[in-house]
Amino acid sequence: MTFGDSINTCFSKYADFKGRASRSEYWWWVLFTFLASIAISMVSHNVSGFFSLATLLPSLAVGARRLHDTDRSGWLQLLWMVPVIGWILLIVWLAQEGKESSRYASLEPATGPD
Structure with a gap:
C-alpha cells in the first residue's frame, strides 16, 4: 500500500474499527499524521489542535484494525496509557507481521502487501 492509498483508506474508514489493516497502511498513516501535525503547528497551534x-x-x-491483523483486540491500545512498558509492547505488536489465520480474519483481509 502506498502513502496516498493509506491516507485515503484511513479517511474512508474514518470510524471503522472492524477488519484488519496491513503494516504499511498503519505506519504510512502514522507518518502522515506526525508530519502534518508538525507542519501545521508551525502555522498555528489552534489549527494543529483541530487537526x-x-x-x-x-x-x-x-x-485497532492493525492489532486485529496481529490477532489481538483493539482494546489493547489502552496500553498507551502505561508509560514505557505499554508503549514498547504496542510498538512491537504494531510492527509485527500480520497473521494469516486470526479470529478477525473473517471480518476483512488486510489490504495490500506489507
Missing part, C-alpha cells in the same frame, strides 16, 4: 482532534478517531480505528 489532532480530527485525526484522533481514524488513528484509533487504524490502530
Whole structure:
C-alpha cells in the first residue's frame, strides 16, 4: 500500500474499527499524521489542535484494525496509557507481521502487501 492509498483508506474508514489493516497502511498513516501535525503547528497551534482532534478517531480505528491483523483486540491500545512498558509492547505488536489465520480474519483481509 502506498502513502496516498493509506491516507485515503484511513479517511474512508474514518470510524471503522472492524477488519484488519496491513503494516504499511498503519505506519504510512502514522507518518502522515506526525508530519502534518508538525507542519501545521508551525502555522498555528489552534489549527494543529483541530487537526489532532480530527485525526484522533481514524488513528484509533487504524490502530485497532492493525492489532486485529496481529490477532489481538483493539482494546489493547489502552496500553498507551502505561508509560514505557505499554508503549514498547504496542510498538512491537504494531510492527509485527500480520497473521494469516486470526479470529478477525473473517471480518476483512488486510489490504495490500506489507
